[in-house]
Amino acid sequence: MGGRNLHEKAFDEATLAKLEIFENYTKSWLPTFVMQSSPVICIFDLFAGTGYDINGVPGSPIRILQVIKQFIGEIFRKNVKSIRLYLNEYEEEKYVLLKAAIEKFLAENKDVGRIVTYQIDQKDFNVIYPELLPIISQFPSLVFLDQNGVKFTNIENLLKLEKTSQTDFLFFISSSYFKRFGETKEFSNYLKIDAAVLKSNPYKFIHEVVVKAIAQQLPTNTKLRLYPFSIKKQTNIYGLVFGAKHPRAVEKFLNVVWEKNPINGIANFDINEDIAKSGLQFNLFAEPKRTKIEKFNELLESTLQEHKCVTNKFMYLFTLEQGHPLKHANAHLKYLKKVGKIYYDTRTPKLGYKEAYKGDEPVSINWVNVK
Structure with missing residues (x-):
């Protein structure tokens, strides 16, 4: 699916909402494995962008490094051998800017550079994702997929993550696209959702409906739990999908989103009109x-x-x-x-x-x- 370049101008409120949720969850997630003295910890950001917006506000890759910096003392004390950062940006100009941003940050923060090993790729998602899956499966991993559209969202991709045992993930999905194009062949190739169900629910709940449809296509005995967070931008509804098998991970995520919105913990707006x-x-x-x-x-x-x-x-x-x-x-x-x-x-x-x-x-x- 095509989409505009999100880094041509300043991050808007909706983009900042998802970045803050990802950053705050990373802050909760990383210490868990640091305190266990896990020798290798992996973080994946496969739609990484440029590193900063036009005003110098950090994007997800830099926020990851800033979180690592925040816990650097404990990381060394607990003898973590390596935090591996896997970044991917398909567009040439963005890739160049991303590479420069990461190199600059690590040059200015040599303590972080001592513990972080990184790999920056410039590949189509459908190429890089299967290449990295063996690593995701092997080590404690946090996967962030900030796609512009619905490219990741097919049940085959999700089932591959469902088979892993130490993976938490957050992915962004343009849920409103399903309301507009859900009955087209292109969209049915990504995810099959009953059009009648989409139409029977108020539009503001479209992201919750999409996440429920995804969850229903997982194995019946799965331990994987999915949680939505709807993000409203003008008339469109987008959203994050969080997935994890461990209840402690779910607990941490729910703390993050309820802190983000103490009214409902499920959207960046008053979705249930609780006020x-x-x-x-x-x-x-x-x-x-x-x-x-x-x-x-x-x-x-x-x-x-x-x-x-x-x-x-x-x-x-x-x-x-x-x-x-x-x-x-x-x-x-x-x-x-x-x-x-x-x-x-x-x-x-x-x-x-x-x-x-x-x-x-x-x-x-x-x-x-x-x-």
């Missing part, structure tokens, strides 16, 4: 409408009432599956205990990953019959 719903509560004649967080609280409560007794691990996974940070569940569980609807015999419900998976014994969260 308007909050305002309606002061209108005695308006039907109360629940915000996303309020709906989650109600679902959490009804789930506890249905199951009667669950463990902290169950509640940990339930919260992630619903796309919420653990602090939402923690806060509501503490409230429910305070008002006497539930009981657990610990000070907190212990919803952290280590407590849920590696604690001495599970915490039982019990529904109390309320008359």
